[in-house]
Amino acid sequence: MFIGGYVSAAGLGLTCPDWPLCPSGIFPNEKYLIEWTHRAVAATTGALIIATAVSCWFTKNSNKYLKLTGTLGAVFVVTQITLGALVIDLKLHALLVAIHLGIGILLFAMVLLTTLFAFRLGKATIQANI
Numbered sequence: 049m050f051i052g053g054y055v056s057a058a059g060l061g062l063t064c065p066d067w068p069l070c071p072s073g074i075f076p077n078e079k080y081l082i083e084w085t086h087r088a089v090a091a092t093t094g095a096l097i098i099a100t101a102v103s104c105w106f107t108k109n110s111n112k113y114l115k116l117t118g119t120l121g122a123v124f125v126v127t128q129i130t131l132g133a134l135v136i137d138l139k140l141h142a143l144l145v146a147i148h149l150g151i152g153i154l155l156f157a158m159v160l161l162t163t164l165f166a167f168r169l170g171k172a173t174i175q176a177n178i
Contacts, residue, residue: 049152051086056145058082067136090132094125097155100162114165121158127151 055061064070064083068091076084104110104118131148138144 049156051089052149052152055083055086061140061145062136065136067133087132090129094129097125097159098122100159104162111165114162117158117161117165121155121162124151124155124158128155 060082064076064080064087068087070076070080070084072080101118101122104115110118128148128151131144131151135141135144135148
C-alpha cells in the first residue's frame with residue numbers, strides 16, 4: 049500500500065502505460081522503475097496471499113476464521129490485480145482509483161486478521177501440548 053500510495057501521490061501512475069509489463073519488457077529502465085517496482089511487489093505479495101489461502105484450507109488445524117480471512121484475502125488480491133489493470137487501461141479513472149484503494153485496505157485487514165488467527169491457533173496448540 050505504501051508503494052501504491054507513493055506512485056499515486058507522485059503522479060507516476062501512468063508512467064508504465066501497458067499492463068502487466070512496461071514498454072521496456074520484464075526489466076525496466078529508470079523511466080519505469082518506480083511503477084515497475086509497485087507491480088513487482090504487488091505480484092509477489094499476491095502470490096504469497098494466494099499461497100496462504102491455499103495453505104489455510106490444507107492445514108488440518110485451521111479453524112473457520114482462518115479459512116474465511118485467508119479466502120477473503122485471496123479474493124481481494126485477485127480483485128486488486130483486476131482493478132489495477134482497469135485503472136491503467138482507463139487512464140486513472142478517479143472512481144476506480146478510489147475503489148482500488150478501498151479494496152487495498154480490505155486486503156490489508158484480511159491479511160492482518162489471518163496472521164492474528166494463525167498466531168492464536170499456534171498459541172492454543174502450544175498450550176494444549178503442555
